[in-house]
Amino acid sequence: MRAALAYILLIATLLPLFSQWGTIAYYHANRDYIAKVLCENRAKPELHCDGQCFLAKKLTAQQEQQDKATTEQVQKTPDFQLFYQSNLPFLFQPVVIAQTTVLPAYLPGSYSSPQDSLFQPPQV
Incomplete structure (x- = not known):
């Protein structure tokens, strides 16, 4: 059952691809009547058209119909916007969570390393 359903869906999907072949097959099957x-x-009769003008018209009409249907489908397709980019500039407003007190021992310049006396560049 699943295989039959798969084949039916496959044929239904590929049917528009074979429509021109169907028109050409119809032309070859009925060439005498068409001519x-x-x-x-x-x-x-000196042109030896033999109905090729009829075939060309049918194929052109079929192509235009497919183009029109495709254009209508594209126009009716809804647009899905996945991302949103705001044109407004980013305004950063810092948030103060808590006030902290800075101890004088941690102020810049007040800390001296004990290794300053050990490691000194050579004096010339």
Whole structure:
């Protein structure tokens, strides 16, 4: 059952690809009728059209119909915006969580390392 459903969906999906082949197959199957009745150049046998004008018109009309359907589908497709970029500049406002007290021992310049007396550059 699943295989049959898969084949039906596959054929339904690929059917538009084979529509031009169907038109060409119809032309080859009914070439005599098309050449005698439907051909525009049947009064001019020296052109040897044999209904190719009919085939060209059908294929052109079919292509235009597919293009129109594709254009309509594209226009009707909804737009999904995945990202939003604001044009406003980023305004950073710092948030003060708590006031801290700075002890005088940790002020810059008040700390001296005990290694300052040991490691000194050579004097020339």
